[in-house]
Amino acid sequence: xxKITQTQPGMFVQEKEAVTLxxxxxxxxxxxxxxxxxxxxxxxxxxxxxxGSYDQQNATxxxxxxxxxxxxxxxxxxxxxxxxxxxxxxxxxxxxxILTGGGNKLTFGTGTQLKVEL
Amino acid sequence: DAGVTQSPTxxxxxxxxxxxxxxxxxxxxxxxxxxxxxxxxxxxxxFQYYEKEERGRGNFxxxxxxxxxxxxxxxxxxxxxxxxxxxxxxxxxxxxxxxVHYGYTFGSGTRLTVV
Numbered sequence: 001x002x003k004i005t006q007t008q009p010g011m012f013v014q015e016k017e018a019v020t021l022x023x024x025x026x027x028x029x030x031x032x033x034x035x036x037x038x039x040x041x042x043x044x045x046x047x048x049x050x051x052g053s054y055d056q057q058n059a060t061x062x063x064x065x066x067x068x069x070x071x072x073x074x075x076x077x078x079x080x081x082x083x084x085x086x087x088x089x090x091x092x093x094x095x096x097x098i099l100t101g102g103g104n105k106l107t108f109g110t111g112t113q114l115k116v117e118l
Numbered sequence: 119d120a121g122v123t124q125s126p127t128x129x130x131x132x133x134x135x136x137x138x139x140x141x142x143x144x145x146x147x148x149x150x151x152x153x154x155x156x157x158x159x160x161x162x163x164x165f166q167y168y169e170k171e172e173r174g175r176g177n178f179x180x181x182x183x184x185x186x187x188x189x190x191x192x193x194x195x196x197x198x199x200x201x202x203x204x205x206x207x208x209x210x211x212x213x214x215x216x217x218v219h220y221g222y223t224f225g226s227g228t229r230l231t232v233v
Contacts, residue, residue: 004160035222043206045161045224091160095216098166103173104216105151108160 003027004092006109013082014117020067021077021112023092033095034075035106036066040088048090051075082116089113120145122211122225130231131199139194139228143211149173150192151222152184155206167192168215196230204232 005024013019025034036048051059051066059066067076079086090113093106123142131137143150149168153161163176167186181197190211196203206229210222 044226047221098174101173103166105163105166105174110160
């Protein structure tokens with residue numbers, strides 16, 4: 001079963017409008033972290049926002065906010081006042097412990113391609 | 119401050135060859151993780167190293183190996199290359215193993231093409 005599900009392969013939004021990118025996750029671990037990354041065509045993964053499973057408030061970083069609904073296991077990214085430069089692939093990821101070795105890894109969804117239009 | 123540095127940026131190899139990819143983490147970061155991103159998919163975890171020890175391995179064949187050096191830089195080696203190994207290989211550094219949010223920082227990746 002997929003641990004991170006992004007059901008929107010592509011999204012369009014008009015400049016200056018808000019857009020919501022969906023992400024649902026699956027885990028039985030009470031301690032986990034959720035990340036959103038932006039990946040432009042250059043390939044680099046750019047960190048946008050983080051939500052810890054015990055955080056009481058939804059995370060916000062500038063124009064980015066995370067709509068965290070723990071009971072529904074969803075962590076949607078909201079981008080306000082979209083800009084042309086926001087056009088990119090967006091990935092939702094969950095940090096999980098590695099049972100052998102004591103490390104941690106990120107499990108990514110399949111991504112959502114966002115296109116901002118004039 | 120320099121970010122995560124990966125080299126080379128692009129690489130073309132023939133099936134059956136071996137390749138070595140390199141990563142220098144952010145100064146002060148002791149952990150390096152490697153991810154493979156096949157076109158059209160999200161990155162897949164390959165390895166994590168912390169303080170020169172392997173702390174985790176993803177579901178990849180033994181053809182994939184890695185190591186971390188005393189200066190915390192890392193190499194990813196892939197032997198007997200297959201066409202399916204063609205991908206963007208991403209390196210991420212973090213101060214610790216990532217048990218809490220330390221902010222994984224990714225490099226720009228190495229694009230490997232196997233022909």
